[in-house]
Amino acid sequence: MDTLVVQGVKKRFGQNEVLRGVELAVPRHSVYGLIGQNGAGKTTTMRIILGLLAQDAGEVYVCGERVKYGETKTNRYVGYLPDVPEFYGFMTPEEYLRLCGRISGMDLSQIKEKSGELLELSGLKESRKKRIGGFSRGMKQRLGIAQALLNSPRLLICDEPTSALDPVGRKEILDILEQVKEKTTVIFSTHILSDVERICDSVAILNDGIIIQDGNLEELKTRHLIDTMIVELRRPDDMQGLLKKLEGVKVSRQNKVSLVIHAKDIYTVQHRLLHMLADGQIAVEKLEIREPSLENLFMEAVK
Amino acid sequence: MKGYIAFTKKEFMEYFRSYKLLIILLVFLLLGFMNPISAKYLPQLVESFLPAGMRMDIPEPVIADAWTQFFKNVPQIGLVVMVIMSSGVVSQELGRGTLLPVLTKGLKRKAVWLSKFTGVALLWSIGYYLAFAVTFFYSFLFWDKTTVPELGPAIFFAWLFGLLLLSMVLLGSTMSKSYAGGLLLAGVVVLAGMLMSMLHGISRYSPVRLASENMSLIDGTLKAKEFLPAAAVAAALMVAAVLAGIVLFDKKQL
Numbered sequence: 001m002d003t004l005v006v007q008g009v010k011k012r013f014g015q016n017e018v019l020r021g022v023e024l025a026v027p028r029h030s031v032y033g034l035i036g037q038n039g040a041g042k043t044t045t046m047r048i049i050l051g052l053l054a055q056d057a058g059e060v061y062v063c064g065e066r067v068k069y070g071e072t073k074t075n076r077y078v079g080y081l082p083d084v085p086e087f088y089g090f091m092t093p094e095e096y097l098r099l100c101g102r103i104s105g106m107d108l109s110q111i112k113e114k115s116g117e118l119l120e121l122s123g124l125k126e127s128r129k130k131r132i133g134g135f136s137r138g139m140k141q142r143l144g145i146a147q148a149l150l151n152s153p154r155l156l157i158c159d160e161p162t163s164a165l166d167p168v169g170r171k172e173i174l175d176i177l178e179q180v181k182e183k184t185t186v187i188f189s190t191h192i193l194s195d196v197e198r199i200c201d202s203v204a205i206l207n208d209g210i211i212i213q214d215g216n217l218e219e220l221k222t223r224h225l226i227d228t229m230i231v232e233l234r235r236p237d238d239m240q241g242l243l244k245k246l247e248g249v250k251v252s253r254q255n256k257v258s259l260v261i262h263a264k265d266i267y268t269v270q271h272r273l274l275h276m277l278a279d280g281q282i283a284v285e286k287l288e289i290r291e292p293s294l295e296n297l298f299m300e301a302v303k
Numbered sequence: 304m305k306g307y308i309a310f311t312k313k314e315f316m317e318y319f320r321s322y323k324l325l326i327i328l329l330v331f332l333l334l335g336f337m338n339p340i341s342a343k344y345l346p347q348l349v350e351s352f353l354p355a356g357m358r359m360d361i362p363e364p365v366i367a368d369a370w371t372q373f374f375k376n377v378p379q380i381g382l383v384v385m386v387i388m389s390s391g392v393v394s395q396e397l398g399r400g401t402l403l404p405v406l407t408k409g410l411k412r413k414a415v416w417l418s419k420f421t422g423v424a425l426l427w428s429i430g431y432y433l434a435f436a437v438t439f440f441y442s443f444l445f446w447d448k449t450t451v452p453e454l455g456p457a458i459f460f461a462w463l464f465g466l467l468l469l470s471m472v473l474l475g476s477t478m479s480k481s482y483a484g485g486l487l488l489a490g491v492v493v494l495a496g497m498l499m500s501m502l503h504g505i506s507r508y509s510p511v512r513l514a515s516e517n518m519s520l521i522d523g524t525l526k527a528k529e530f531l532p533a534a535a536v537a538a539a540l541m542v543a544a545v546l547a548g549i550v551l552f553d554k555k556q557l
Contacts, residue, residue, distance in 0.1 A: 050407050052556065054556060071553075075408070080407040088317065090316065102309035103309055
């Protein structure tokens, strides 16, 4: 069963149609990346999943239960980390986790055990008695994860958890997410593609209020049309001759010795090229069919 | 219920650590002291400032003067301080996003709003009755006769008016995104009450009477019974404000 199912969700703010029929299915125990540009509708989608916003159309199911706007019971399965989490600055992490635990109906011994564990995981053990008001962004983000994981959620929703952080802070957050993926399903939104490649196994690309690509990251890459070949020659003098022979093929020259070839049927072109190279006795340093990177995929999808 | 208790505790921790509680205690303590002391010593003070040879007949201060001061100061200066302090309690949390984590943890929105109201209502009550206790105690020291007629109802009515105003502040704070919302709605209620007081036919229903005509109770011009319509209106408005606040807050998109 999928942990999260989103069906045809639409949402408009005034004249602005933010979501235009979002469809998502997040399988259990996956780390799911929701990629999209700023303003694509990532945060809106997440807030609807949490019942914080009312959708205009469509349904959302968490662990098979329908999400209701307002007080939704499905939130007991969910842990949520907002994009810029704000906590009560006058409290300490320990006190804050106690408050959250009481709210979600845990008893004190449970809270003590779980929050100790999570403060350790999030690296806040040292600062557990300091006021949150003096925390850095990275520390708040980590407290946010601890808070989100307190009730052992089946679904952890993180809204751009790494976007506002420096490289060290980002790594810390990704490490934590990687650790928790054994126990829970994670969906996180981002526009930092390297983060996605590092920890996600499935992705969905949200653009202009609609999911334009989704699925397993590896599958997505292979499904993607391979159409680019990079050729690097040994001698710059051979370039002119080769370019002349390649007339009719879409070629862009990069520098004196290398060029990039685009073609729909790239392997046929490769075949022809190999003949040309052999016939002309052209020395080649490198010939590479370019693997689609997530970046290419993304750029192409949102074009 | 657990959530409500936990969140109310959090409210008080906030009052304590952000010095709100301290400020309220100090303000009301000061107001409490000032009433009997100014009533007792003002005549002497005035006399000492008069030029030599000039005489002025100042009546001997009586205990009722202390209570005149009380009703002049506490339900006004004290309440204004209270209103200003609570004007942002809902809008601030909404604006800063501190509610997102706790609401998604399953805290009922109702509980949030009721906690907020419980917080300000208790804070007001603590301050108000502290000022009352101090005034009462000093009056007891200064004058042999400690009680004045109808003091209980007079005190109760002004307190009720405070609660009404605070419920309006919270409702306003729920409706708008800024501090202004709460202040504005409270202002509107006071203004409307004042207008009502001026119109003969309905003046007895005006909630503003509860905090402005208390001395008429003490000097015996009016009976407590005559305040009941205004008290009923105030109570009804307060309940309505609480219900409206909860409903509005429930509908808020976050």
